[in-house]
Amino acid sequence: MTWIYMIFFAVLIWLWFSKGTEAVKEITWKQFETEILAAGDAARLDVINNVRVEVYIREESLEKSVYKNIPKDVFSKKPVKGPHYYFNIGSVEVFHAQLQNAQENVPVAAQVSVTYKTRESWWQHFILLLPIGLLILFWIFILRGGFPGTKGKGSSVFNFGQSRARVLEKGTKSKVTFNDVAGLEEAKEEIHELITFLKSPGKYRQLGAKMPKGILLVGPPGTGKTLLAKAVAGEAGVPFFSLSGSEFVEMFVGVGAARMRDLFQKAKMKAPCIIFIDEIDTIGRARGKLQAFQTNDERESTLNQLLAELDGFDTDTGVIVLAATNRGDILDPALLRPGRFDRHIHLELPNLKEREAIFGVHIKPLRLSDDVHVASLAAQTPGFSGADIANICNEAALIAARREKQQVDKQDFMDAIDRVVGGLEKKSKIITPEEKRRVAYHEAGHVTASWFLEHAHPVLKVSIIPRGKSLGAAWYLPEEHQIITRSEFFDAICTALGGRAAEELAFGEVSSNALDDLEKATKQAYNMVINYGLSDTLRNISFYDSTGRTEQSIYKPYSEKTAQKIDDEVQEIIDDAYEKAIGILLDHREQLYNLAEALIKKEVLHRTDVEAILGNRKSKNHTF
Known part of the structure; x- marks a missing residue:
């Protein structure tokens, strides 16, 4: 704020001086000679810096009507004391000669005296001091935390290496407890044992047990990893340091490692305590050969410092690291080994x-x-x-x-x-009657195909009201199981292609309406062939890499000949599924048309409406 005040006062000073110069009226030498000097109204002349002559009018002459435009003093309401006029000269000698000639016919009492003065301009001083002032303002800006990456009270360029961790001290209760965490009973048991160890380590140590160094929470987004960490902060009863992995990464080299050292140094001073690092994959990504060609990698130096802190010479520091990530497969093996992150807790989608x-x-x-x-x-x-x-x-x-x-x-x-x-329902989206009819048959094709497929999921609701980017949608109720058979994969692909098959049967041509369906069907077919070994040509072969190294590689784990076989097998699966969908819709064409017309009329159909048109659904797993 200091520099803002300085600019404000500088503007005020400039306005003050500019106002003062505007109060003095400029005249010519001829006007001065004929109107002021000849009338005997001039009191004195000041020659400023040999270029400017300021004219002062006698007090008794200021009452004349000629000088009524001279500015008045704000308080006394009298004319200002002067200078009242000014004019510029080119040479002092010439001016002096002209003044002598002009005063030859003027009485001695009316002649004016001339004073020569030197006046320095404040604006010139300001211009000279401006670079120094800007330099001072710049350093104030830097030292008070105005530099990028130094946000926060008391931050500056000199404490880049300090940790940004938020600390929840002992005795400070968090709003989130284990009562707010539902559906993670096994994970809560593991974490609760950690909290018990911190509160009463004696019963563990008397048996020779050691405090775990680290616990890694791995799971899909939204499964409660961060929420579980917040509950630990509320239940632990020890200091809790919380920060994100991205807070170690800066544009300056060595900042991440310095912050890591500072974090553990602060944590050791408050041991026993817990450090929570969210999104640890930001700094814990696996190191590869490609990084060897880089001159410096900030993330790698931060990871090396974390590894040293987790398993250094100080083996009994009383600091436990709790970390969370969505991508456990890309973490460095050195980070995952026992002695660093001793426990890996996998959080799955809730049942x-x-x-x-x-x-x-x-x-x-x-x-x-x-x-x-x-x-x-x-x-x-x-x-x-x-x-x-x-x-x-x-x-x-x-x-x-x-x-x-x-x-x-x-x-x-x-x-x-x-x-x-x-997505958001968009009833205002403009759809022509022909498009609405095509969407209705498309969605009816999905529902009809899934209704008569043995391993497909039963439909809950189907709608042709636009939502998000889609013009129609069908909701299904999948059975929750861990293993998916080849028949279930195949029937899912048939269901996805049922919409395009219905369009071909009803209108004789297909449209772009099946983009999302084709994407899903293609991905499932490739998963069957590449990952799960569910193809007839490439049997019992999987190119899935659980370590995640394949994603970082520019090479495929199979040859060009095998790639051709994969493409051919995927195309064959898609073709067979499409033919099966066409066959089912041909066998139940009348029911398909009735379902589509009901959709055009009502726009939304529930399972009972579908069952009234298509009949009772019988399958291996579901009976309605």
Whole structure:
């Protein structure tokens, strides 16, 4: 703020001086000689720097009407004391000669005296001092934390190496506890044992047990890794340091390693304590041969410092590192070995019971109607993470408030699920009747194909109301299991291609409406062949790399000949699935058309509506 005040005062000074110069009126030598000097009104003349002559008028002459335009003093309301006029001269000698000639006919009492003065310009001094002032302002800006990467009170360029970790001291209660974490019972057990060790290490040490150095939380986004860490901060009862992996990375070399040293130094001073590093893959990515060609890698030096801190000579520091990542497969093996991160806790997407528990946590602050059942909501959200469920509960409350309701009911939750899955409903999107008809047949093709496929998922709802980028959508209820057979993969591809097959049967040509379906079908087919070994040509072969090194490599793990075989096999799977979808729709063409016409009329059909048109669905796993 100092430099802002300095600029403000400089502007005020400039305005003051500029106002003063504007009060003095410029005249010519001829006007001075004929109007002022000849009338005997001139009191004195000041020659400034040999170039400017300032004219002062006698006090008794200021009463004349000729000088009525001279500015008045603000307080006394009298004319200012002067100078009142000025004119410029080219040479002092010439001016002196002209003045002598002009005063020959002027009485002695009316003749004026001349004073020569030297006046320095404040503006010239300001220009000379401006570079020095700017340099001073620059260093004030740097030292007070105005430099990029030094945000925060007390930050400056000289403490780049200090850690930015947020510290939760002992005795400070966090708002999040284990009661707020649902669906992660096994992970909570592991973490709870860590907290017990910190609170009462005696019963463990008497048996020879050592405190674990690190615990790594690995899982998909939204599964509760950061939430679990917040709960640890609330339950541990020891100092808790929290920061993100990206906070170690700066544009300056060596800053990350310095911050890592500073973090562990502060943590050791408050041991026993816990350090939580979120998104550790930012600095813990596996080191490869390609990095050997780089002159310097800031992330690698930060990782080396972390490895040294985790397993240095100080083996009993009382500091436990808790880290979280979505990409455990790309972490460096040296970071994952025992002695550094001793425990790896894998968090998966919640199952049915876990989703019920998560819904139970997030609907507590909501005012619910009697028709809302947690079990029903959990059954209709397979594959949803904890973050998705929290978003659904919040969206349902927002929708209910938008509709001026006093309670959140079942329909609000259904609309919230639809919005999270399919996107925002866009009833205002302009669709021609021909496009609407094509979309209806496309979605009817998906539903009809899945209805008569043995291993396909049963449909919950189908809609042709545009949502997000899609013009229509179908919601299914997949069965939760860990193993997927080849038949289930194949039927899923048939279901995805059912929309395009229906368009071909109904209109005789296909359209661009199947882009998303083709993408899903192609990815599933390639997964069958490349990763799971479910092809007829390349049997019992998988090119899947669990270490994640293949993603960083520019070479494929198979030859060009094998790549051709993979492409041929994928094309064959897609063709067979499309032919099967065409066959199913031909066998149930009338039901397909009836379903499409019902969609055109109602726009949204639920499972009971579909069952009334297509009949009871019988499959290996589902019977309605």
